[in-house]
Every structure is written in structure tokens, then in C-alpha cells.
Amino acid sequence: MSLVIETNVEYQAKEAKRAAKVVSLLSTEEKNEILFHIANTLESNKSYILQANKQDLEKGQEKGYTTAYIDRLILSEDRISEFAEGLREVAELDDPTGDILEDWTLENGLNVKKVRVPLGVIGMIYEARPNVTVDATGLALKSGNAIVLKGGSSAIHSNQAIVDIIHKALETTAIPKEAVQFIASTDRNATQQLFTMKEHIDVLIPRGGASLINAVVENATVPVLETGVGNCHIYIDKAADVSKALSIFVNAKTDRPAVCNAAETLTIHEDWYKVNKDALIEVVKEHGIHVYGDDTVVQSISGAEKAKEEDWSDEYLSLDIAIKIVENVEGAIRHIDEYGTKHSEAIITENRETAEKFLKLVDAAAVYHNASTRFTDGGALGFGAEIGISTQKLHARGPMGLPALTTVKFQMTGDGQIR
Missing domain, CATH: 3.40.309.10 (Aldehyde Dehydrogenase; Chain A, domain 2)
Incomplete structure (x- = not known):
């Protein structure tokens, strides 16, 4: 399996931003059908994913990864079925985009609506767990967003294989494959680039150990949805x-x-x-x-x-x-x-x-x-998959499901009103 080591992160972020416009226009039904299609395609390509995962595990054994780390890294046919089923569960969840949170009319007749809308482009920086590649992609697409994925080097073959399959599935759908970007470089400079791309990335979500999370929080100029370690x-x-x-x-x-x-x-x-x-x-x-x-x-x-x-x-x-x-x-x-x-x-x-x-x-x-x-898990608490568990207090806190990947927009409708 060949990996794309030379990566133009800025180009990928720009492509994701363009694709996000397309995703935001899709109906709930269209997005759901696409998630089911991705899930089926992942399950029918298990051997390809497991072959790639074997490469990561062999490298992990050579480097002496801990048992806990290997547990987060290892895939099996059952685990692939589990994250494919997770996509189907996301498809069954209520779509928060387009929800009218408030609706009122001013004395001058101007109607005001507070509407839930996608964030745009999500940058996901994470370690070890290949299932995050699938979970984050499913949640991003269902909530009308594009996503730029930067997984850790320990799972690079697994993540690349999973994204290959997702792209294969998207080729026959209304979502352009550019809506799911994977940064295949193991160069830390690629991660550093994501930290400062405010013009292309709307939010960063780090998921991993304390050192990774702290690095993102302390160095990013892009807004961060902070997920915390669990003592x-x-x-x-x-x-x-x-x-x-x-x-x-x-x-x-x-x-x-x-x-x-x-x-x-x-x-x-x-x-x-x-x-x-x-x-x-x-x-x-x-x-x-x-x-x-x-x-x-x-x-x-x-x-x-x-x-x-x-x-x-x-x-x-x-x-x-x-x-x-x-x-x-x-x-x-x-x-x-x-x-x-x-x-x-x-x-x-x-x-x-x-x-x-x-x-x-x-x-x-x-x-x-x-x-x-x-x-403390989105699925266990009854609102489906999560993209992480936020330990901060602004925007989102606790397990972050679909609503956490949206923001609000005020839409005003008038009939010539001026101020």
C-alpha cells in the first residue's frame, strides 16, 4: 500500500471548504443514504482495512507500544462492523441542521429566525484509534460539514485505507470526496499548519493524550473544541x-x-x-x-x-x-x-x-x-455517536454529538424595512 507523504495541507483545506458548501445543501434523506452506503462499503472491504492495520500493528510491536495503546489501535472484522453500524446509527439520528431555535417578528414586521447551521470545515487531530476516522467523518457529514482528518503516525496505514474506502463510496454520491480530507504526512509541520488556517478551518477538535490536546489548545489560532483526558x-x-x-x-x-x-x-x-x-x-x-x-x-x-x-x-x-x-x-x-x-x-x-x-x-x-x-459516551447516553468529550465550558460540554458540530445563524425576512 502506498502512502502520500508529500501533502499540501493548505490545498486540502481549501478543497474541503469548497466541498462543505455542497454538503450543506443536501437534504437529511440524501445524507442518510450516503452514510448507509459508506457503512456497506466499509464492511465489504474489511480485508483491505485489516491488511493496512496489520502494518500498523507490526510497527507498533517493533516500537514497544503499551498494551493499552495496542488495544486502541487494533482492528478486527467485528470492530469494523461496529464502526460501520455506528454510521448507520448516526444516519438514524435527528438532523439538527435547519432547526429553527427561535422565531419572532418585530413591530416593524421584520421576521427573525435563529437557525441551526453547519460549522463548515472541521479539523480533527487525533491519535491511535482508527475508528475515530469513521466516527468523525459520519458525524461531520450528517451535520452538513466537511472534515480534514489528521491521525497519528501509529495508525497511518489503517486511516489511509479507511479514507480510501470512504472516497470509493463517495464517488457515486452527491457528496464530493473532497469533503473528507486525510493528511497522510507524518511530518509534524503538517499538523502545525492546521493550527493556523483560520481562513479555511472553522474549528479544531483534538482527541488523544494530554500532550496532544495541550499542544493544540496552546498553539492554535483556529477555535478549538477541547476534549480532555480523563482522570x-x-x-x-x-x-x-x-x-x-x-x-x-x-x-x-x-x-x-x-x-x-x-x-x-x-x-x-x-x-x-x-x-x-x-x-x-x-x-x-x-x-x-x-x-x-x-x-x-x-x-x-x-x-x-x-x-x-x-x-x-x-x-x-x-x-x-x-x-x-x-x-x-x-x-x-x-x-x-x-x-x-x-x-x-x-x-x-x-x-x-x-x-x-x-x-x-x-x-x-x-x-x-x-x-x-x-x-460518559454519546451512544451510552442515548444520543448516538460522539466526536469527542468536551471538558471546556463554551459552545459544548460533555459528549459532543451532532448539535455540537453546528452553530447558529440569524435569518431575517422583511418587506422593504429600513432603519
């Missing part, structure tokens, strides 16, 4: 039900440790810990969870290591957990304020007043009472 906490209150607390902890930590909504830190009320530490220790050992803890935890859990400062802020993405014993819910909130990433935080308690305090005071995109942080 997610679970606080087990003194009034927590034991079986409920342990079940939620196990799910949040072990279901898929390598994802951003997995729990990385467990804060526990000292009274609950005194009574139930043996049950917690049994669960930790059963699931092979390695513990970094404070003095109390290290003294009571065999094999636990004394937590260093970085352990309280790390996103492990593995079967590691940091455990902190606190005096009360206020102590848990202070710990989250200091080390959290404003992603997802949970409290386990049967005390409604304590839960309400936690839900109101914790500053995060998603907060939970008696439920796992693993639900």
Missing part, C-alpha cells in the same frame, strides 16, 4: 451500599481500562473503609488491580505502593488505581478540584443530601450518583 474519580461515601459501590468501581475500572471514562482514582470515606476494606481488597485482588495509595491504604492493602504526586493526576489507562482515604465528602471534592480533569466524577452514597452537594459542587462535564463513569 476520573469515584467517591465512596460513608453511606454507600457495599455491593453497589464495589460493582460500580469494578465496572468503571476494569470494563475498558484504556478509555477516557474509566475510573483512575478512588476516594473513600474513612468510616466506610474501616468497615469494608476487606471486601475492597478482595475485589482488587480478584481483578488484578494494582494500587497506589496513601499511608492508610499502603498499610492495609498488600502490594500497594505509596502514591507519589503524579499518581493522583495520572490517567493510567490500565489496571492501576490511586486510592485516597478522606474524612468527608468535602475532602473528596477538594481532591477532585486539585487533581481532576473536569471529565467524569461519581459519588456512591445512599444519602441524597450528600449526593446533591457532590453533584452541585464538583466541576466536571459529567457527574454521577450511584452509577459508573463509563456512561
Whole structure:
């Protein structure tokens, strides 16, 4: 498989901008049919995609990628079917474009409508996960946008193959293939170019580790929809039900440790810990969870290591957990304020007043009472696929689905009114 290494990023961005005009004019029905067609084409070309993915995996093994990283990179026939099905699910979602959010008429007869419209061109910068190539493309096209994709070098063969198939599918549709641009260069200068193309790119969305996200946020002149890393906490209150607390902890930590909504830190009320530490220790050992803890935890859990400062802020993405014993819910909130990433935080308690305090005071995109942080996901929350999870407060926050990829336009209709 040959890769296009010499890439004219500005040319690609300009092409995407022209194509975005075409996409914005399509009806919901047309866009849906195209998404179904792309999904079917991806499934019928699995072997081509898997062959490319094998190249990336071989290179990853040579470079000694971690198990968590390989898990995000690896594809299978089932995974390809899953992201193809994800496109079909996006096709079934309500199309937000064209929605009239407000409609009123002034005294002079001028009618004013506030209408939801596409952003235009989305720049997507991401690492490792080839499924993002499909998810982001589907969401962008359904919301009437074009997209410029810049995946990490570790998945370059996989991403190129997926985009090849998407382009193949688009050749027989009303959407020009230029609406989906893939920057195949591994040169970091190509990414840097995207940071400053305000005249062609309407928004940048970084998705990956802290270093990537920080680089985009700190260097881009294009507006950024910031997705954050997930140092997610679970606080087990003194009034927590034991079986409920342990079940939620196990799910949040072990279901898929390598994802951003997995729990990385467990804060526990000292009274609950005194009574139930043996049950917690049994669960930790059963699931092979390695513990970094404070003095109390290290003294009571065999094999636990004394937590260093970085352990309280790390996103492990593995079967590691940091455990902190606190005096009360206020102590848990202070710990989250200091080390959290404003992603997802949970409290386990049967005390409604304590839960309400936690839900109101914790500053995060998603907060939970008696439920796992693993639900911070567009599909899990019932509004379809997501392009990322925003941890900022402007424009969009939390899992970003189709509405987050739109903006508003005021459309005025008059009959000769002047001011």
C-alpha cells in the first residue's frame, strides 16, 4: 500500500471548504443514504482495512507500544462492523441542521429566525484509534460539514485505507470526496499548519493524550473544541451500599481500562473503609488491580505502593488505581478540584443530601450518583455517536454529538424595512 507523504495541507483545506458548501445543501434523506452506503462499503472491504492495520500493528510491536495503546489501535472484522453500524446509527439520528431555535417578528414586521447551521470545515487531530476516522467523518457529514482528518503516525496505514474506502463510496454520491480530507504526512509541520488556517478551518477538535490536546489548545489560532483526558474519580461515601459501590468501581475500572471514562482514582470515606476494606481488597485482588495509595491504604492493602504526586493526576489507562482515604465528602471534592480533569466524577452514597452537594459542587462535564463513569459516551447516553468529550465550558460540554458540530445563524425576512 502506498502512502502520500508529500501533502499540501493548505490545498486540502481549501478543497474541503469548497466541498462543505455542497454538503450543506443536501437534504437529511440524501445524507442518510450516503452514510448507509459508506457503512456497506466499509464492511465489504474489511480485508483491505485489516491488511493496512496489520502494518500498523507490526510497527507498533517493533516500537514497544503499551498494551493499552495496542488495544486502541487494533482492528478486527467485528470492530469494523461496529464502526460501520455506528454510521448507520448516526444516519438514524435527528438532523439538527435547519432547526429553527427561535422565531419572532418585530413591530416593524421584520421576521427573525435563529437557525441551526453547519460549522463548515472541521479539523480533527487525533491519535491511535482508527475508528475515530469513521466516527468523525459520519458525524461531520450528517451535520452538513466537511472534515480534514489528521491521525497519528501509529495508525497511518489503517486511516489511509479507511479514507480510501470512504472516497470509493463517495464517488457515486452527491457528496464530493473532497469533503473528507486525510493528511497522510507524518511530518509534524503538517499538523502545525492546521493550527493556523483560520481562513479555511472553522474549528479544531483534538482527541488523544494530554500532550496532544495541550499542544493544540496552546498553539492554535483556529477555535478549538477541547476534549480532555480523563482522570476520573469515584467517591465512596460513608453511606454507600457495599455491593453497589464495589460493582460500580469494578465496572468503571476494569470494563475498558484504556478509555477516557474509566475510573483512575478512588476516594473513600474513612468510616466506610474501616468497615469494608476487606471486601475492597478482595475485589482488587480478584481483578488484578494494582494500587497506589496513601499511608492508610499502603498499610492495609498488600502490594500497594505509596502514591507519589503524579499518581493522583495520572490517567493510567490500565489496571492501576490511586486510592485516597478522606474524612468527608468535602475532602473528596477538594481532591477532585486539585487533581481532576473536569471529565467524569461519581459519588456512591445512599444519602441524597450528600449526593446533591457532590453533584452541585464538583466541576466536571459529567457527574454521577450511584452509577459508573463509563456512561460518559454519546451512544451510552442515548444520543448516538460522539466526536469527542468536551471538558471546556463554551459552545459544548460533555459528549459532543451532532448539535455540537453546528452553530447558529440569524435569518431575517422583511418587506422593504429600513432603519
